[in-house]
Amino acid sequence: MRATRLVTILLLNALGVMLFLSWYLPPDHGFWAGVDKGIFFSFNNQMVDHPGFALLVAITNFRGFDLVSLLAMGALYLVYWRRETPPGRRRLLAIGITMLLSAVILNQLGHLLPVQHKSPTLFFENAHRVSELTGIPAKDASANSFPGDHGMMLMIFACFMWRYFGCRAFLVGAAIVVIFALPRVMAGAHWFTDIAVGSLSVLLVGLSWVLLTPLSDAIVNFFYRKLPGKYKP
Structure with a gap:
């Protein structure tokens, strides 16, 4: 691994640690508390004033x-899948498995953080629950919403x-993040800072x-070789 790549990783690590500590260390989470409260009540009050908005929040x-978000991610992946040869599709499958494995591990590690944090709908006594406003059993609360x-x-x-697919794919992926992560914040199932x-x-x-070292490629290559199928190398 090149020295410049290692420096980049260490800088990203430092940024991640500082970001977390900027929220974790100050009493009552410092300035982040005001950001969270403002965002939550801006959406929470809108649901009361505008029943159509509440219905949208409940449905999303x-x-x-959640299947819609999976379909959106699958549709983007399908674009690149259709362009590939059969061996290339085998590699895309290996990338997908590596992605899923990374997500499971990082999610478990994230919950090792020393944080127990109720969602805003459980934290504020005067919070409105979209499930109660609309009668739709929407996810609008969590006993431990962080991260x-x-x-x-x-x-x-x-x-x-x-x-693995470049900046254009990332921009579409980032749009998917905003579109499908925002509803959880609007409903109050998560704080913005979660x-x-x-x-x-x-x-x-x-x-x-994982991504800036040879680790992800090594895992992808492992699954590429070990997966069963006609084009097994």
Whole structure:
């Protein structure tokens, strides 16, 4: 691994640690508390004033709607899948398995952080629950919302798209992150910082060692060789 790449990884690690500590160390989370509260109530009050908005938030936080985010990611992956030869598709499958494995491990490591954090709908006594406003069983609360699992998975997908398919794929992946992570914040199932601090800090520290070192390629090559199929090398 080149020295410049190692410096980049260490800088990303330092940025991730500082981002987390900027939220974790100050009493009541410092300036982040005001950011979180402002964002939560701006959406929470809108749901009361505008029933149509509340319905939109409820639908996008219904468990079945998670399939839409999977379809969006699958559709982007399909674009590159269709361009490949059969051996290339085998490699894309290996990349997908590596991505899933990385997501599971990083998600578990993220929950080792010394944080127990209720979602804003459980933290504020005067919070409105979109499930109660609409009657739709939407995900609008979490007993431990930090870091944001859903947002982390989406971010990992976007980063893998950048690593293996380039900037254009990353931009589309980033749009998917915003579109499908935002509903959790609008419903109050997550604080803004659950994603912008929690998920992002875990990725800056952990995923950099996967994607900016030979590790991800080594895992991809392992699955490429070991997966069964007609084009097994």
